[in-house]
Amino acid sequence: MAQITATVSKNKEDIYGAEHLPDASLFDAADVTVSYGAQDALRNLSFTLKKGEQVAVVGPNGAGKSTLFKLIVGELAPTSGRATLHGSDPAEHLCVAYVPQRQSVDWNFPVTVEDVVMMGRTAKIGLFRWARQHDRDIVQQSLERVNATHLAKKQIGELSGGQQQRVFIARALAQEAELLLLDEPLAGLDLPSQEQVFEVLDNVTDSGITAIVATHDLNMAARRFDKILLLNGRLIALGRPEEVLTADNLVVAYGGHLHAQDGILIADSCCDH
Secondary structure (H helix, E strand, C coil): CCCCCCCCCCHHHHHHCCCCCCCCEEEEEEEEEEEECCCCEEEEEEEEEEECEEEEEEECCCHHHHHHHHHHCCCCCEEEEEECCCEEEEHEECCEECCCHHHHCCCCCCCCCHHHHHHHHHHHCCCCCCCCCHHHHHHHHHHHHHCCHCCCEEEEHCHHHHHHHHHHHHHHHHHHEEEEEEHHHHHHHHHHHHHHHHHHHHHHHCCCCEEEEECCCCCHHHHHHCCEEECCEEEEEECCCCHHHHHHHHHHHCCEEEEECCCCCEECCCCCC
């Protein structure tokens, strides 16, 4: 993200939405509960995220990973407790970008890669205004950062799964996001494509952008992430992989539906709830 600096100025609101308070953490949850009717999806959640981290969010299906993402992006408000992004309501900010699961996207929609990345500029340009040279420059820079400039004129449906994922990260960079939320970004990708996505994530987090990745792959999370957030309706643990993925924590999260096979952790699909 070429335009990000660490200081707060009066025109920050033009870039990020709400002002970034200089002494605030990137994201704070303080005793947060999120309920759908009488059912708590998340309860008594308290944790802090810092700038520039790569965090894997793991837990069984139904653990609240999607609800957590909606909370961080400001789509859901806490039923109780307080969630803040840079010190204020997440819904007021433009600095969070969500990268959805690939299967939720209509890849037959007739747009080019360049068009998709330009969509990341919509909040800055406005719905009924033309892109300026500044916006086109940011799109170009974003494609460069994910090694996809050669794909700019291709139809999005012509790309491989790994290329599609990189383009969606480029769209988030064009948004000038400081926080990327990625939902199962490696699902269905072969190992070379996964490595390309990780190279991109390493590049953006090295520049101070934070990446939070929801995944079911505990082994990959343990190998590739600075921190792991283990969730099952509540926060079970947050920290380094060796601190979080302990036998006791995994039993709390997955019950009897997690077992080791040839040194690999496998979660049974029957742990949905």
